Amino acid sequence: MPARTIAFLDEVPAPLRQGLAQLRDSLGVPDVFEESVLTEAERAAAGVRLPDRDLTEVPFVTIDPEGSVDLDQAVHIARDGDGYLVRYAIADVAAFVAPGGAIDAECHQRVETLYAPNRRTPLHPEVLSEGAASLLPDVVRPALVWEIRLDAAGAPTASTVARARVRSRRQYSYVEVQGLLDGGTAEDVLVLLAEVGRLREAAEAARGGINLGVPEQEVRVAADGSWTLEYRTNLPCEGWNAQISLLTGMVAARMMLDAGVGILRTLPPAEDYAIDRLRRTARWLGIAWPEQMGYPEFVRGLDASVPREAAMLNACTTLFRGAGYDAFTGGAPRGAEHAAIAAPYAHVTAPLRRLVDRYAGEICVAVCAETPVPGWVLDALDELPSEMETSSRRAGRYERGIVDLVEAMVLAPSIGREFTGLLIDVDPDRTAGRLQLREPAVEARVKGGRRLRLGTEIAATLVAADLVAGKVEFRVFAD
Numbered sequence: 417m418p419a420r421t422i423a424f425l426d427e428v429p430a431p432l433r434q435g436l437a438q439l440r441d442s443l444g445v446p447d448v449f450e451e452s453v454l455t456e457a458e459r460a461a462a463g464v465r466l467p468d469r470d471l472t473e474v475p476f477v478t479i480d481p482e483g484s485v486d487l488d489q490a491v492h493i494a495r496d497g498d499g500y501l502v503r504y505a506i507a508d509v510a511a512f513v514a515p516g517g518a519i520d521a522e523c524h525q526r527v528e529t530l531y532a533p534n535r536r537t538p539l540h541p542e543v544l545s546e547g548a549a550s551l552l553p554d555v556v557r558p559a560l561v562w563e564i565r566l567d568a569a570g571a572p573t574a575s576t577v578a579r580a581r582v583r584s585r586r587q588y589s590y591v592e593v594q595g596l597l598d599g600g601t602a603e604d605v606l607v608l609l610a611e612v613g614r615l616r617e618a619a620e621a622a623r624g625g626i627n628l629g630v631p632e633q634e635v636r637v638a639a640d641g642s643w644t645l646e647y648r649t650n651l652p653c654e655g656w657n658a659q660i661s662l663l664t665g666m667v668a669a670r671m672m673l674d675a676g677v678g679i680l681r682t683l684p685p686a687e688d689y690a691i692d693r694l695r696r697t698a699r700w701l702g703i704a705w706p707e708q709m710g711y712p713e714f715v716r717g718l719d720a721s722v723p724r725e726a727a728m729l730n731a732c733t734t735l736f737r738g739a740g741y742d743a744f745t746g747g748a749p750r751g752a753e754h755a756a757i758a759a760p761y762a763h764v765t766a767p768l769r770r771l772v773d774r775y776a777g778e779i780c781v782a783v784c785a786e787t788p789v790p791g792w793v794l795d796a797l798d799e800l801p802s803e804m805e806t807s808s809r810r811a812g813r814y815e816r817g818i819v820d821l822v823e824a825m826v827l828a829p830s831i832g833r834e835f836t837g838l839l840i841d842v843d844p845d846r847t848a849g850r851l852q853l854r855e856p857a858v859e860a861r862v863k864g865g866r867r868l869r870l871g872t873e874i875a876a877t878l879v880a881a882d883l884v885a886g887k888v889e890f891r892v893f894a895d
Contacts, residue, residue, distance in 0.1 A: 431828070432821050435884045436532065439817045443810050446526055449541050452518045457541035460512040460519070461548035466558050467508075467579040475585045476505055477605055478551055479657050482589040485546040486529070486538065488766045488773075490559070490584045491660055493608040499573070500566040500612055504664050505582045507549050508558040509540070509767040509774045515792035519544075527807030529769040532818050538769075545768045553584045560777050562664050570615025575667045576784045577777070593653045606653075613656020616663055624712045625758040627655070628729055628736075649720045661765045662757065668780050669760035673752065675783045679743040679776050679800055680762050683755045686711070686735040697731045701871035711735075712758075724871060727840035727852060739808075741772065741801035745794065772804050820886030823858045827888055828881040835876060835890065837862075842870045851876055851890055862890040 439445075449457075476490035490505040513519045523539055530537040538545045551557050559582045564575045588606075596602035597610055620627065665681070672678025691711055698705040698714075701724045705714050715732055718725040736756060742749055754761040764780065767773035775793050782789045835853050839862070842849035846869070851862040862868070862876050876890035 431825055431883045435821045435824075435886055436818070438884060439814065439821065439886070443814050443817075445530060445537055445810075445814060447537075449522065450518070453522045454541055454543070456514070456518045457512070457543050460514070461543050464511050464548060464558060466556065466581045469578065469580040471503075471505075471561055471580040472556055472583040474503060474582065475605065476503070476551070476582055477586045477588055478553070478584050479588045479590065479593055479609075479653070482591065485550060485552070486536075486768045487551040487584075487587070488768045489661065490551045490582060491605065491609065491657075493605055493612055495608070496565055498568040500570070500608065502562070502564045502566060502612065502660060502663070504562040504564070504660060504765070505551060505559040505580075505584075506562065506664075506765055506773075506777060507551055507768050508560050508579060509544075509549055510778055511558040511579075512544050512549050513540070513774070515790075523771055524803060527771045527803055528811055530811055530814055532814070539771065540768060549768060551582070551584050553587045556581050556583050560781060562667070564663060564667055566612065566615075570612055570619055572663065572667055575671070577668075577671075577780050578784060579781065590651050590654050590657070593657075594651045597653060609656050609660070610653065613653075613659045616659035617655065620659070620662075620758075621712070621716060623758045624710070626712050626715055626735075626756045627658075628715065628732055662761070664765055665761045665763060666757065666759050668764040668776060669752075669762040671780050671783055672762060672776070673748040673760055675779070676747045677745045677783075677789055677794075678762065678779050679741055679772060679797060680749075680752050680760055681739065681754055682742045682752060682761075683736065683739045683757075684751070685753075685755045690735055694731060694735070697870065698728060700869070701725075701728055703728055724838065727838055727871065730840050730852075741804045743797040743801050745797065770804075771807075772800055775800060817886055820888070821883065823856075823860065824881045824883050824886050824888050826856050827858065827860075827878055828883060831878050831881055833878055835878060836873060837876065837890075839868055839870055839872050839874060842868050858888070860888040860890055862892060864892040866892065868892070 474492050476492045478487045478490045480487060488507050492503040494501045513523065519540065526537070526539050529539045529545075540549070549557070551559065559580060560577055561580045561582065562575065562577045565573050567573050593602070593606055593609075597606060669678070669680050672680070694711070695705055703718075703724060715729070718729050720726045720729055742752055752760050762776050763770060763773050764776045765773065767777060775796055778793045779789050837851040837853040839849050840852045840859070846864070846867040848861065848863045849868050849870070850859055851874070852859050868874070874892055876892045878888070879891045880887060880889040882888075
């Protein structure tokens with residue numbers, strides 16, 4: 417499925433309220449924080465101790481989607497001889513969360529922040545995630561600051577992480593950054609972000625890494641208050657910014673593997689049969705895939721703005737199934753690579769929104785300081801993989817369920833109308849599949865009165881749009 421970006425709205429449209437409530441209840445999505453958690457968070461926000469190391473003169477900036485307030489990362493990049501010095505400040509959540517306390521216990525229930533069109537369900541109370549722990553501009557915050565030196569080709573040569581106090585100078589949105597870069601008026605840190613980002617993308621290609629440019633399906637609110645769905649491709653600066661996070665996660669993974677203790681994000685290599693299936697899909701879609709061309713090279717050549725190639729990118733997401741977490745002590749595990757990244761990788765850059773990052777960050781700080789890993793971290797390692805994997809499944813179902821409901825609401829007035837779309841998936845018996853419409857930006861189940869062929873453009877009639885269950889169905893009637 418395409419990735420989803422959820423826009424926010426003050427009020428849920430009345431037709432969706434029952435469906436959203438039913439979805440949250442069915443998945444056990446938590447509601448408000450208990451008073452004991454809020455009290456502890458207020459106390460932590462008021463009494464946090466800042467680190468002794470002072471990096472407030474480093475002009476960090478944050479780069480996030482428009483309107484974000486839970487800011488995990490701030491970046492600064494400088495030239496360092498022929499190479500670069502990347503400083504990446506990560507919110508120091510452990511400075512606010514006492515091990516075994518009320519916030520900690522609640523975090524192990526929530527595990528990650530969940531997003532919906534009308535609200536976010538945060539991992540931490542907002543007084544922390546949107547306030548005292550967030551790397552908001554012009555305020556001093558505790559952070560874990562990664563310092564990663566790169567050579568002229570963008571390859572890491574040395575890295576460390578330690579606590580420090582920081583102050584972000586400016587909060588940028590992706591649109592702002594891209595506009596400044598395109599207009600030639602960007603400040604040095606943004607120019608170097610683009611420079612290093614391109615080098616890291618080249619390194620990713622060289623090692624066989626894969627970054628699917630699947631179009632995002634966005635929930636938007638129109639001027640009249642109605643909801644719409646659109647597809648969009650990411651801006652180049654989003655990819656460059658993501659490369660800094662990937663770089664940090666790869667450095668963190670290597671650090672933990674060398675120390676023999678840690679927790680990694682893993683993805684097994686694709687099986688030959690899965691690659692063969694994708695080659696057949698490419699043939700059905702009429703996309704050339706030479707036998708001598710490997711999967712990573714093929715994917716990098718696809719253009720998400722071309723409907724058939726977007727459908728191919730959608731099919732390629734099947735190779736990303738099976739992702740998990742691997743915790744270890746007493747030595748490095750085998751098979752610890754993340755197949756899509758083509759390197760070992762760890763989650764360390766989003767502790768405000770994801771539980772595991774707090775633990776992995778603490779391990780890396782201890783390794784660099786040559787001090788023992790805290791006992792509260794080691795005690796949690798056995799359960800963290802299952803906690804994260806269970807939460808990831810819930811988050812995926814929640815996100816997909818919300819978009820299903822919005823699709824049903826957008827389409828409900830058009831029952832009986834014929835739409836044109838591209839068949840991006842077909843069941844083995846070819847009597848049903850998934851249809852991607854151009855307008856509105858909807859993917860939906862389609863059943864055929866005749867045998868369906870992958871990659872063909874067809875006309876189908878909308879026959880169902882259930883605003884409670886979030887079910888949309890199209891039908892192709894026999895000629």
